[in-house]
Amino acid sequence: MEERTPGEVNAEDLGAVITAVLTASRLLVAITARSLGAVQDRVTLPQFRMLVVLSAQGETKLVTMADLLGVNSSTAMRMADRLAGAGLIVREVNPLNRRESLMRLTSEGRRLVDDVTSRRREEIAAIVSRMSPDQCRALVAAMNAFNQAGGEPPAFPHYPLGWPDQ
Numbered sequence: 001m002e003e004r005t006p007g008e009v010n011a012e013d014l015g016a017v018i019t020a021v022l023t024a025s026r027l028l029v030a031i032t033a034r035s036l037g038a039v040q041d042r043v044t045l046p047q048f049r050m051l052v053v054l055s056a057q058g059e060t061k062l063v064t065m066a067d068l069l070g071v072n073s074s075t076a077m078r079m080a081d082r083l084a085g086a087g088l089i090v091r092e093v094n095p096l097n098r099r100e101s102l103m104r105l106t107s108e109g110r111r112l113v114d115d116v117t118s119r120r121r122e123e124i125a126a127i128v129s130r131m132s133p134d135q136c137r138a139l140v141a142a143m144n145a146f147n148q149a150g151g152e153p154p155a156f157p158h159y160p161l162g163w164p165d166q
Contacts, residue, residue, distance in 0.1 A: 021146070027127075035120040039112055042086060046071075048116065050079050051088060054105045055113045061094065062101040077101070088112060 009017075036048060043051065046069070053068050054060060060068075066076035080103055083089040088109035094100035105113070128136060147154070 031120055031123050034123065035116050038119070039116060042112070043083070043088070047079050047083055048113075050076070050083065051105065051109055051113050054089060054103065055110065059102050059104040062091075062103065065103065083109070 032045075036043075036045065039048070050065065050069060053065060057064075057068070062076055062080060063073055065080070066073045069076060071079075080089060080091050080101075084091045084103075087106055089103050089105055091101055091103045094102045128139075131139065144154070
């Protein structure tokens, strides 16, 4: 890649980055689909995303959940109703504001998120184990930068692979 000032990306470099990210996204979508395979009869991908958000956020207002998922409140409410019916979340009226609905994972909902995440981690670990330590460090740095640029908060406050950013 040629020398350039920070923040300047030429078309060739940009194309290479976009191609690499699109290829990685196909791999990650395939891993996600396989990890959800065991629970596809219980939850849809959007419903699973709601469970993941609840797992990360803890008890959450319905309107906040809708914002986090990028859906309208009525869509979030229908998803929550289905998940509550399946015993994966509990929805309650907020005791501090009776017009608000709060939701949280049940132990079964937490178990489902943990099981799917565990399957996903195992598959990613198998792929990463075929990379060199230097490649892994570069991947961590690149993915952290990509996530930060996209506004995605870190999954963990520490380095899950044991490598600091370089």
